[in-house]
Amino acid sequence: MAVMTAPPSSKAEIVDVKFAHKALVDRLSPGGRYIDAQTDVDSPWVPFGEGAAIKHLAFDVRQGLFSNILWVKGPGVVGTHLHRGTITMVCLEGSVRYLEYDWTATPGGLILEVPGESHTLVTEHPEGCKLFGWMQGPIDFFDDQANYVETCDVWWFINHYETYCRENNIPINPKLYV
Ligand SMILES: [Fe+2]
Numbered sequence: 001m002a003v004m005t006a007p008p009s010s011k012a013e014i015v016d017v018k019f020a021h022k023a024l025v026d027r028l029s030p031g032g033r034y035i036d037a038q039t040d041v042d043s044p045w046v047p048f049g050e051g052a053a054i055k056h057l058a059f060d061v062r063q064g065l066f067s068n069i070l071w072v073k074g075p076g077v078v079g080t081h082l083h084r085g086t087i088t089m090v091c092l093e094g095s096v097r098y099l100e101y102d103w104t105a106t107p108g109g110l111i112l113e114v115p116g117e118s119h120t121l122v123t124e125h126p127e128g129c130k131l132f133g134w135m136q137g138p139i140d141f142f143d144d145q146a147n148y149v150e151t152c153d154v155w156w157f158i159n160h161y162e163t164y165c166r167e168n169n170i171p172i173n174p175k176l177y178v
Contacts, residue, residue, distance in 0.1 A: 078121035085137015087113035094129035
């Protein structure tokens with residue numbers, strides 16, 4: 001068989017793929033889904049401190065995964081934190097940097113963070129930044145004296161979302177739980 005250089009793409013039509021384990025997928029898979037992030041229909045902006053908010057997009061308690069958009073609404077800081085898992089983020093708007101690194105993220109750029117790193121997020125952009133994140137593992141936060149403050153993990157993020165929904169009579173969206 002010839003090596004494929006690009007996927008077949010001559011027709012826009014559904015092809016019935018005979019996957020051997022389809023019945024298992026139907027029974028056990030949580031299913032793919034779409035979460036709208038341009039409006040509040042699927043998920044509201046939940047305040048995160050003074051000048052920031054989080055739009056929660058997905059929670060997976062099996063793998064300790066959480067996905068959201070962090071919106072820092074003007075020049076600001078997210079205090080020093082230590083990751084226990086891997087973070088994948090894309091800068092959507094504005095710009096952001098870390099005091100510990102020599103680069104600045106701008107829209108479209110990919111940010112990778114790995115277990116064991118601690119860093120301090122700063123945006124100096126007049127409109128702050130919006131960051132999409134697909135994040136795994138606990139994040140330990142510290143004060144300016146390096147005293148441990150709190151751990152934010154998938155349970156913390158679920159509680160952050162659900163508490164706000166309860167207080168504002170917003171139905172909890174089952175689509176966010178994968
Ligand atoms: Fe981080």
